[in-house]
Amino acid sequence: xxxxxxxxxxxxxxxxxxxxxxxxxxxxxxxxxxxxxxxxxxxxxxxxxxxxxxxxxxxxxxxxxxxxxxxxxxxxxxxxxxxxxxxxxxxxxxxxxxxxxxxxxxxxxxxxxxxxxxxxxxxxxxxxxxxxxxxxxxxxxxxxxxxxxxxxxxxxxxxxxxxxxxxxxxxxxxxxxxxxxxxxxxxxxxxxxxxxxxxxxxxxxxxxxxxxxxxxxxxxxxxxxxxxxxxxxxxxxxxxxxxxxxxxxxxxxxxxxxxxxxxxxxxxxxxxxxxxxxxxxxxxxxxxxxxxxxxxxxxxxxxxxxxxxxxxxxxxxxxxxxxxxxxxxxxxxxxxxxxxxxxxxxxxxxxxxxxxxxxxxxxxxxxxxxxxxxxxxxxxxxxxxxxxxxxxxxxxxxxxxxxxxxxxxxxxxxxxxxxxxxxxxxxxxxxxxxxxxxxxxxxxxxxxxxxxxxxxxxxxxxxxxxxxxxxxxxxxxxxxxxxxxxxxxxxxxxxxxxxxxxxxxxxxxxxxxxxxxxxxxxxxxxxxxxxxxxxxxxxxxxxxxxxxxxxxxxxxxxxxxxxxxxxxxxxxxxxxxxxxxxxxxxxxxxxxxxxxxxxxxxxxxxxxxxxxxxxxxxxxxxxxxxxxxxxxxxxxxxxxxxxxxxxxxxxxxxxxxxxxxxxxxxxxxxxxxxxxxxxxxxxxxxxxxxxxxxxxxxxxxxxxxxxxxxxxxxxxxxxxxxxxxxxxx
Ligand SMILES: Nc1ncnc2c1ncn2[C@@H]1O[C@H](COP(=O)(O)OP(=O)(O)OP(=O)(O)O)[C@@H](O)[C@H]1O
Numbered sequence: 001x002x003x004x005x006x007x008x009x010x011x012x013x014x015x016x017x018x019x020x021x022x023x024x025x026x027x028x029x030x031x032x033x034x035x036x037x038x039x040x041x042x043x044x045x046x047x048x049x050x051x052x053x054x055x056x057x058x059x060x061x062x063x064x065x066x067x068x069x070x071x072x073x074x075x076x077x078x079x080x081x082x083x084x085x086x087x088x089x090x091x092x093x094x095x096x097x098x099x100x101x102x103x104x105x106x107x108x109x110x111x112x113x114x115x116x117x118x119x120x121x122x123x124x125x126x127x128x129x130x131x132x133x134x135x136x137x138x139x140x141x142x143x144x145x146x147x148x149x150x151x152x153x154x155x156x157x158x159x160x161x162x163x164x165x166x167x168x169x170x171x172x173x174x175x176x177x178x179x180x181x182x183x184x185x186x187x188x189x190x191x192x193x194x195x196x197x198x199x200x201x202x203x204x205x206x207x208x209x210x211x212x213x214x215x216x217x218x219x220x221x222x223x224x225x226x227x228x229x230x231x232x233x234x235x236x237x238x239x240x241x242x243x244x245x246x247x248x249x250x251x252x253x254x255x256x257x258x259x260x261x262x263x264x265x266x267x268x269x270x271x272x273x274x275x276x277x278x279x280x281x282x283x284x285x286x287x288x289x290x291x292x293x294x295x296x297x298x299x300x301x302x303x304x305x306x307x308x309x310x311x312x313x314x315x316x317x318x319x320x321x322x323x324x325x326x327x328x329x330x331x332x333x334x335x336x337x338x339x340x341x342x343x344x345x346x347x348x349x350x351x352x353x354x355x356x357x358x359x360x361x362x363x364x365x366x367x368x369x370x371x372x373x374x375x376x377x378x379x380x381x382x383x384x385x386x387x388x389x390x391x392x393x394x395x396x397x398x399x400x401x402x403x404x405x406x407x408x409x410x411x412x413x414x415x416x417x418x419x420x421x422x423x424x425x426x427x428x429x430x431x432x433x434x435x436x437x438x439x440x441x442x443x444x445x446x447x448x449x450x451x452x453x454x455x456x457x458x459x460x461x462x463x464x465x466x467x468x469x470x471x472x473x474x475x476x477x478x479x480x481x482x483x484x485x486x487x488x489x490x491x492x493x494x495x496x497x498x499x500x501x502x503x504x505x506x507x508x509x510x511x512x513x514x515x516x517x518x519x520x521x522x523x524x525x526x527x528x529x530x531x532x533x534x535x536x537x538x539x540x541x542x543x544x545x546x547x548x549x550x551x552x553x554x555x556x557x558x559x560x561x562x563x564x565x566x567x568x569x570x571x572x573x574x575x576x577x578x579x580x581x582x583x584x585x586x587x588x589x590x591x592x593x594x595x596x597x598x599x600x601x602x603x604x605x606x607x608x609x610x611x612x613x614x615x616x617x618x619x620x621x622x623x624x625x626x627x628x629x630x631x632x633x634x635x636x637x638x639x640x641x642x643x644x645x646x647x648x649x650x651x652x653x654x655x656x657x658x659x660x661x662x663x664x665x666x667x668x669x670x671x672x673x674x675x676x677x678x679x680x681x682x683x684x685x686x687x688x689x690x691x692x693x694x695x696x697x698x699x700x701x702x703x704x705x706x707x708x709x710x711x712x713x714x715x716x717x718x719x720x721x722x723x724x725x726x727x728x729x
Contacts, residue, residue: 131656153596155563163438166469247420248274269418271574289338292361297344301327303530308341344374362393369398371603380629423577429590437542455537456519491517539576543588567600610642615666618658
């Protein structure tokens with residue numbers, strides 16, 4: 001009995017202690033209501049609102065907080081009491097169950113009274129910056145735009161389901177604990193099949209090269225230019241004969257005349273007609289480089305460098321001499337460069353330093369139909385340059401028939417059509433929709449390899465995961481084939497390519513397979529435009545691709561799989577007819593091509609986060625975004641949410657102007673580094689913990705590369721780290 005009393009006393013004292021500590025914690029909570037009602041970190045539109053505002057409160061509004069406390073004070077009391085009761089019941093319940101305390105009645109369920117069923121919604125009284133109070137309209141596009149034609153179509157449903165084969169391979173790899181990156185496979189069986197020789201880890205830490213602009217690629221050795229071999233294309237013909245065979249050659253004079261007479265011209269031509277490689281040379285030969293250089297933009301890095309390589313060969317000059325290229329982390333141009341291929345992002349950055357692009361006499365915007373974010377911003381900027389500089393020419397080229405749109409944007413400029421194509425491409429559609437397009441692609445590739453005529457294969461998939469799984473499945477099936485037959489099986493050289501793969505491994509796709517072997521390139525849409533891979537006669541097009549889509553409710557971009565557009569499908573097919581007649585196997589029906597695919601992709605500017613664009617335009621002193629000439633205006637929600645994020649980060653002030661921090665965030669970092677990370681890196685500098693912060697940013701940044709050494713000076717710290725070297729994909 002005495003024992004029982006002691007126990008019950010100690011229990012009582014513990015309960016008292018607990019209650020007082022609870023009260024203490026509630027007192028703290030009461031002075032910090034944001035702990036009770038967590039502020040939303042992203043501008044989620046409030047569906048329930050007590051005010052006219054659409055956005056959540058900026059969470060450092062302390063006046064708003066104290067009003068809020070008094071308003072909800074009674075609710076806090078209520079919830080405190082409830083918590084105490086529940087806590088007490090729980091404690092008793094535990095003691096009784098453990099046998100430490102005996103009672104007559106054990107409550108196994110706590111009463112749920114009516115009150116507890118109530119859901120209490122706390123709605124912040126939002127203070128928005130004046131420029132986002134809804135009175136200013138930033139765009140003519142009120143609605144969000146879906147990057148898909150019909151969300152219920154077969155292709156859309158399949159794209160959401162994903163591939164069963166990929167899942168199966170993942171499971172298998174997880175079980176085997178052997179899931180590795182391709183460049184870590186050196187020496188392994190799969191590595192041998194794939195022809196992977198060395199790992200990125202072998203990169204020498206001491207040879208890191210810091211670029212002039214302060215940007216460092218710690219895979220300096222993995223530069224494209226050091227790994228490109230001279231093309232083996234059509235050895236039977238000289239380069240000048242090959243040039244003369246191209247459709248563009250026959251219309252050269254008319255084309256030059258149209259360009260002479262007009263400041264802006266839109267040029268439309270089939271894939272392989274010679275737009276990318278020939279136009280720059282014609283303009284150079286015609287003398288357009290007398291007062292400046294010719295710039296040609298490409299939406300993708302691999303295209304910029306491979307085309308520059310080809311043109312330098314055609315002009316019999318070293319790459320980087322007369323013809324060069326500039327992509328992020330790599331500038332292969334020199335003082336005598338007159339033709340410069342570059343990504344559109346590189347040109348966009350140049351406009352910040354030189355708004356009139358004085359060093360260029362002419363810009364060619366190639367593959368304009370891709371409508372990347374950078375291309376669309378460039379359209380608006382270059383339109384202004386054209387108006388300011390009468391000596392400046394702008395050529396817009398596209399493979400699709402949307403020339404009218406480009407022409408109208410520049411005020412009804414002429415459209416020049418290049419007739420014909422170099423080689424025929426036979427198109428074969430699937431008779432029924434493919435439930436698992438990865439499995440179908442593997443089967444099709446094996447069928448071609450076993451039974452098809454010579455010629456290399458190019459498979460289009462959506463991303464790294466699918467590519468790795470496909471390479472794995474292909475190598476497995478090759479092994480099975482070899483072990484199940486006594487006949488000699490020709491070698492299949494399987495080569496993956498996606499943007500995160502190191503440049504030296506990407507460049508492998510241009511190397512010729514050894515005699516008797518067939519090359520099978522497994523690619524994302526980075527191999528879709530402008531690329532000529534010598535020997536590709538078969539294309540397998542799954543019909544899907546990944547697209548970055550902004551979710552304004554989450555305030556983030558997400559990569560999602562969608563059916564591609566008809567324009568992209570034509571581009572993919574076009575990769576088969578570059579150096580000879582080819583065949584394209586489409587793993588979707590003809591009806592899907594006609595009815596389930598958009599004619600051209602939804603412009604990136606209408607579906608992604610615009611934080612970078614807003615920063616850039618503000619840096620270019622464009623205060624009112626409505627004043628900027630967008631070919632297709634971005635949706636209102638995207639602009640508002642992006643501006644709201646910038647304001648929260650302190651990049652914009654209360655009237656929507658760029659702050660000093662915002663200017664730094666724009667000028668000191670690469671465009672594809674997320675704006676939030678830029679701020680963290682800048683803050684790291686002020687708090688003298690930059691090394692650590694930079695390391696964190698590096699580890700979580702999209703490409704795992706350090707963006708700006710001016711800001712850091714810490715390269716060697718993490719450059720030596722294996723983790724980071726691996727991250728430097
Ligand atoms: N690296 C290369 N090796 C061999 N031949 C090449 C190479 N690059 C280009 N060619 C030849 O030049 C032709 C024209 O290529 P180019 O890239 O200029 O065409 P395009 O009209 O721009 O096509 P696209 O719109 O698909 O980019 C190709 O079809 C091919 O025959």
